[in-house]
Amino acid sequence: MDRDYNSIIVGAGISGLLSALVLSKHGHKVLVIEKEQEVGGNCNSYEVDGFQVDTGVHAITHLCVGPLKMLMDNYFNYLPVFESYGHYYVRYKNRLVKFPSNLKEFARFDIFPKRDRVAISQSLTRSLTQFTFGSDLSKTPVYNAVPKTISKDCYEFIDTVSYFLSGKSMYETPVERVLMGSDFVCDSTIKEEIEQSLNHISEDSNNDKKDRNSLLPTNVDIPFQFNRDGVPFLFGSLNLLDSISSLSKLATNNVNFCQGYPRGGLKSILNSVLYSLPDNVDIITGEEVNTIFTGNNVVEGVETANGNVYRSDVVVYTGMARDLPRTIDNLPSRYKSKLENIKISKSLTIWLGLSQKMDELNYCGSEVWFKNKPYWAMPTSNYDSSFAPEGKQVVGFSFIMDEYSDTKSNIENAYKTIYNAIPGIENYIEMKHEQITIPEKAAITTTGNFADIKTPIKNLYLAGTDTDRRSMGITRAAYSVVELLKVLGDDGHLI
Ligand SMILES: Cc1cc2nc3c(=O)[nH]c(=O)nc-3n(C[C@H](O)[C@H](O)[C@H](O)COP(=O)(O)OP(=O)(O)OC[C@H]3O[C@@H](n4cnc5c(N)ncnc54)[C@H](O)[C@@H]3O)c2cc1C
Known part of the structure; x- marks a missing residue:
């Protein structure tokens, strides 16, 4: 059968795009299919009434030795630059207290x-x-x-x-x-895994930047960040933490260490991946993959809701693993019930554009409110004043949604909490924006499951935050992509 592509990636969130990046640099001709009109999923920034907001408040972790750093060092042509994160605070009785690390x-x-x-x-x-x-x-x-x-x-x-x-x-x-x-225990480093996979990178795969502006939201046209050859990466060397034992870290650790906020906002990470993609990657947006088809239990390709069929040797699905059974008929029932047992949580982020900078929000980092309805907040324009019109401020408050209440009451309670925690803030609000998202495709719980990278269908793989328990968010997504590389290498798919 003729193949259109060596691999098809379903979903263009950060996991899908990182998967496309590494596979294309191993010589694969790759097609990425995204159901939304824009790429990025939960990793993006956009403008609302003159204020730039991210898709949820974000701290990027494990930047010294983690999987994202490994992928950036080895596969990115353009690197995001990270501002030092700052501090975590607890807001308590109208004061900010530094979060103990x-x-x-x-x-x-x-x-x-x-x-x-x-x-x-x-x-x-x-x-x-x-x-x-x-x-x-x-x-x-x-x-x-x-x-x-x-x-x-x-x-x-x-x-x-x-x-x-x-x-x-x-x-x-x-x-x-x-x-x-909380970083008291270092996630296992993955240097060897990466090095093993790196042996497969073809020399000529580091193509120049492609023009991908058409795929980016209209406000995402900032120049990509720094070429990795030109500017030293902000954070330190590998193995820095290796010698520090967990127990001594508990006594002396600084959890802010090796965490950062991407200069230019979350979209800078997305842009760095997009601009690093070589020419052998095609991206289609606005098409939902609704069928993954197989023959003799081997994956053959996908069909989208628009009726388009694309064939390939390998399919990597980065949507929610628990939704996989909707796209494919012949999955064993034990596997399906394992996927059904993946637990998720929903988050609500409220972004407020303030008509002036508030003394109460005069810090870099984030604050936690732990009374009643807890939030995690970040005044992101303190990292970059261009996120808000001159003299103004933008701040995001992320809440875990109460699954027993409806959306409307979740939102109402969230606003009440903000007004209670930071008295007077309501007088300065000139922009309100709400986002409801699923931060990670699997919550780490005592009873929930995680999916494996491998599926019962040959050459059909999963990647994303429901396929790896290590770390959180974007770091976890990067772990899954490193693991994917290893599995694909073992299965003989890396050229
Ligand atoms: C409020 C909030 C706060 C967060 N804070 C942090 C933080 O501080 N630090 C951190 O590292 N991370 C954080 N995260 C998490 C991080 O943003 C996500 O884990 C990461 O972006 C997930 O990437 P992903 O590609 O795995 O999934 P997603 O971003 O969900 O991407 C999946 C993509 O697949 C597409 N898709 C799904 N099914 C199909 C289909 N059938 N056909 C075509 N396309 C499909 C979806 O449309 C989507 O674009 C936070 C997230 C939120 C929401």
Whole structure:
């Protein structure tokens, strides 16, 4: 049978585009199919009434040694530049308190009584010691590890941290997630995996920039960032963290280390990938893949809702794994029920354009509100004043949506929370914008599943944040793409 492409990628979020980038640099002729009119999925920025907003508030993590750094170093022609992230704060009784990133700081975290701090420090040290010595804490809920003597405030705080790390409450979030997500435990580095895959890159695949402006939202025409040969990357060398043990990190760690915010906004990451794509990648937008077809249990291609058929040797699906059965008939029922058991959470982000800069929001980084309806907020124009008209400010507030309430009440409660947390902010609002999104395609819970990169259909693969438990968000998406590369290499698909 004639093939149109070596590989087809379903979905042009960051996972799909990174997959297209690496496969094309291994010599594949690649087709990316995106159902929306624009590429980027949850990784983008756009303009609303003169203010630039991102798709949710974002901190990009693991930039020193993580998978995104590995992919950027080895596959990107153009690199995003990261501003140092700043600090995490807790907003408490009209003041901002620095978020503790180690036990030393936690001891001084005086928003909780001393006995709470001692009890939490002890349980954290105990959990980390157990984890370091090999205990499996992936099924132990955070609630079980929390001392039952602590104050209500302290409980609410731990619940909030759980929500932001996994999208679920402390009853469903595993202890392991808190240890990994808070950076006390370093994710395993993937240098060897990448190096193995790199052997396959063809010399001439580093083509010059293509003109991809037509695919970008109209406001995404900022020049791509810096050529990797020209400008040193902001963050330090590899192996910097290797020698630091988890326990000593718990005592002295600085979690802000190796985190950044992309200069120019989230779209800069997207742009860097798009401009790094060689000519052997085609992208189609506005077409939904509704059928993945097979012959003898081997993938053969896809059909879109418009009736277009595209054939290829390999299909990488980066939509929600639990939706995969909608596109393909002959999946085994055990596999389907595993996919059905993937848990997700929904987020609501409210962006406010303010008519003037507020003293209460005069910081770089983000703040957490942990009372009532918790939020995570970032005044992004503090990194780049061009995100707001002169003298004005833009700030995003991300909430986990309460699955038991309807959208309208979620939104109403979110506004009430903001007005309560930052009194007077409502007097400066001149732009309001709401986004409802699924931050990660699988929440890490004590009971939920993750999909594998491999599927029961030969040459049909999955990638994205429901195929890898490590880290979070864009870093997790990058982990999945590195893993995909390894699997494709093992299966003999890398040219
Ligand atoms: C509020 C919020 C805050 C976040 N904060 C952070 C953070 O601080 N740090 C961080 O690293 N990450 C963060 N993230 C997560 C990060 O943005 C996402 O994990 C990442 O962008 C997901 O990329 P993806 O490509 O896997 O999925 P998506 O962005 O969901 O992309 C999937 C794409 O596939 C397309 N698609 C699906 N099915 C089909 C089909 N059948 N046919 C064609 N196309 C299809 C979709 O339209 C979509 O464009 C946050 C996300 C949100 C929403």
